[in-house]
Amino acid sequence: MEPLLTKAVLLDQEQIQPGFFRMILSVPEVARRAEPGQFVQIRVNNGLDPLLPRPISLHDIDPLKGTITLLYHSAGKGTRILATAAAGQELPLWGPLGKGWKMTEPEENYLPVYVAGGIGIAPLLPLAAAWSRREEPGILLYGARSTGQVMTVEGFKDLGVDVQVATEDGSLGMTGRVTDLLERSPWGERRPLLYVCGPKPMLKAVHKMAESKGWACQISLEERMCCGLGACLSCVCKTKAKAAGKAWTHSKVCTDGPVFWSGEVVWDE
Amino acid sequence: MEPLLTKAVLLDQEQIQPGFFRMILSVPEVARRAEPGQFVQIRVNNGLDPLLPRPISLHDIDPLKGTITLLYHSAGKGTRILATAAAGQELPLWGPLGKGWKMTEPEENYLPVYVAGGIGIAPLLPLAAAWSRREEPGILLYGARSTGQVMTVEGFKDLGVDVQVATEDGSLGMTGRVTDLLERSPWGERRPLLYVCGPKPMLKAVHKMAESKGWACQISLEERMCCGLGACLSCVCKTKAKAAGKAWTHSKVCTDGPVFWSGEVVWDE
């Protein structure tokens, strides 16, 4: 559906882990159009500093209440300002943007496996909600550096998702990485469909595993964005070229993605 | 006294007329150093938009409470942002800056006459407070376009000042301009010392009258400022040159002023 340019009203914002914020925005028309894996371009104020919008995934979509939820890491200039926004404040945004996660046909009988690294958890929750509405809540494999980067696990559990966590420092769940969780193929005899979101090295590692093991896999990519509309060409990634004699072509993360089938994605080096 | 760079805490802000705001800031070290007619350079936020500080006069100085009050017109980009500041917010500023109003020796037996145009009222209140502490509250001649630009008259009355108002549209007080109030020489037999602040055409007109009638007169000037410290030379005005053979020289409004004896000021044209 076509994106909308509007002002969202901030209903509530809370810090759920040090540096990680969850905000609920009232923006009915966007909530009604949105699908899991899509994102919005949100401006953190009305001025020129910072100039550009920030792309943030939809962490929860409630078309009935007319709200969307964002979960984000307050890391840089823009997101630090966003974290100071108070209830009632208006935030300009446009969306929903991009092509989100693809749900397969029920006949294909895939088991959804959400593979998250850190803040990569954000766009997976509405996907799990969609799958659980199909009575197939699936499995979450969640890797993070430490317990302080693990969040919204309860949301997944409430949906009936089997949650498995690994932290690098062992402060929560298994000690190790999300790939260690994957090694165990916790889906038994089922055919997994991996939905992967997280930092680039993790995406690459999971992609490689999925390829070698023949698992179906979708990957959500990130790139610096301006327009989010496919116009500026800032946000390209390499994908398999259809034309003969070419190894790759540039696709737009904002409109061709952010979610790609792993078979489409070409990594550098 | 030397200015101080600090962060003031906004205690309270209210709109007292449409577009005119009064804010009370807790900033003890500045309040203790400040004198009537001085100003601060205040930043309306911590970002780059807008880039520069705004010069605003001290409208009230309370060294005991450690507060200063600013009265300002929310007219442009920066002051519009200032008007949205909420209690508790920190605002970077430096001050007190400039040379303020000069009180004369009691023996000279001047009667202080505050001559204000519109928002030019702002820096005159603390001056009236100082004169009234000397039991010589004086007279306020206050001109404005309309009653909506007349403010803080109560503050002057509380000090015992004789308040006379003229509005161009006749909506309050006499119909006319501040120069019409001056024409009546409402100080009777006393020697007036005019303290003038307001828009440039009004300053010129009062200056001319004072010169032709031989009244003592101080004028507070405004110019665009960057540093407020005498360093950038943005804010110059023409003043009588001391050197022979030169009609004028450039003085700095921020450090040589903003208040000048009328005899020093040279107007263009």
Next chain:
Amino acid sequence: MSNLSVNLGGLLMKNPVTTASGTFGFGLEFAPFVDLNRLGAIVVKGTTLAPREGNPTPRMAETPAGMLNAIGLQNPGIQGLIEEHLPPLQSINTPVIVNISGNTVEEYGQLAEIIERTEGIAAIEVNISCPNVKQGGIQFGTIPASAAAVTRSVRENTKKPVIVKLSPNVTDITEMAKAVVDAGADALALINTLLGMAIDIRTRRPVIANVFAGLSGPAVKPVALRMVYQVYKAVSVPLLGMGGISNADDAIEFIMAGATSIAVGTTNFTNPRATMDILEGIEAFCLREGVRDISEIIGAVHR
């Protein structure tokens, strides 16, 4: 309602508001927000003879009130443009301007020749901020003779309005302007981006993969406006002004400095509806100030 229609070197525009090449895609990307029929013209993404994949990422970085970009002219090539992107624009009642770039003087001529025989393209904007492959990569846009050669090559191959887009990275913009007007430009567009860069102090590497990148956005407005002012004095062809326009007041500044039309670039990324807001703001200004015809204020600051 004031008359806002203008004539940009033979191109009739119903109002002065257009889009800066590379910031508005091929038009339709902005259709959810902008009534494309209300634009004075649509300038599409820079196009080359052959398709190009452009530069590696990162291609973009935010800067104070501005941004750096080094897209590297990713585009589907002139044939791709004509086959894929031009047809959907034909239903829109707004002239389409194609922005062209070449590696050689000849390529510019070839592009002009193809456009000359293509219906549905109203005018050509010639981007001369491109490296001249035959001259060791020095930009056409920084040497008057090279810029003039490019202009002549285009001029000889088309009767459509030729708008030459100047680079601001020069000592004397009026010298460039005169050279390309003498070579046959019907109008001039300015400015393209200022050359800039940014460094990631953590990795000690340039932020942008290409090292250098073009600076655009509100930050550059004072420089762009000054150049429009100077060029207006130096030549008599109409100007398409751009560089940091973020609202109607900015647009009117450019018009008063001498721009017949204005283009909105980076601001499309901060407000996708900006072209409409600016058009409405210009209309409101004219009404408020009693401007019956936009021509009354073009170059007003010079009078």
Next chain:
Amino acid sequence: MSNLSVNLGGLLMKNPVTTASGTFGFGLEFAPFVDLNRLGAIVVKGTTLAPREGNPTPRMAETPAGMLNAIGLQNPGIQGLIEEHLPPLQSINTPVIVNISGNTVEEYGQLAEIIERTEGIAAIEVNISCPNVKQGGIQFGTIPASAAAVTRSVRENTKKPVIVKLSPNVTDITEMAKAVVDAGADALALINTLLGMAIDIRTRRPVIANVFAGLSGPAVKPVALRMVYQVYKAVSVPLLGMGGISNADDAIEFIMAGATSIAVGTTNFTNPRATMDILEGIEAFCLREGVRDISEIIGAVHR
């Protein structure tokens, strides 16, 4: 503590942080906020042979993340500087750099000669962004031969370090850099302001009385950084980098691009303590990143 001392073309500085001419007065104006003893050097307001009253007001306008100024070199003249402003700086343990401007090549030489015999001035910064009265007002800083002539005239009259300050309003900054280095510059400072303007749409007049004005502040940082990077590659003398530096990260970007020292300009107006904050930020960076000597990161991005 890391070693932050640098050698800027013969001028020894205890750390790389100095002030941009015209933004820090004669130093003492900032004494309430800045420990002048902790600065690497103090560059004072541009000075001419005779006193000057400068331009009419308005001389300043705010722009997006920047500002325009057209002060017009108001200054008390070299004698006024030496008599009034130099003595109080002698008690401060920081070298003073005097920024000079002339109407002719000869004036630059005369200024250098006066400074050569004045104690308490450590180095000369030569502002070549001034109109050459004998060449119809074209800036010395936009013609390599004129810039070289100015540099030679200064060089012949002083043994003190000569730092030539380049104008960014040129097609090729490296050409200018090479010309003045060949003519004897010990170091280069860059950048001066970009030429810009602003229009008041209400009055339809330029905002600045002088019409044109110099753009400075964070807005110009990407351009300044790019030029430092280019000039570092082109010449081997040390560079004093400036243009939009507003915090320690910005300063480190300039150092990594190739600046031996950096100057804080417009940011003194938004944070009068900025020089100290930046110095402390550089110290903290070096500590955090294990940089024992600042020289390890000068030009780091080129390695």
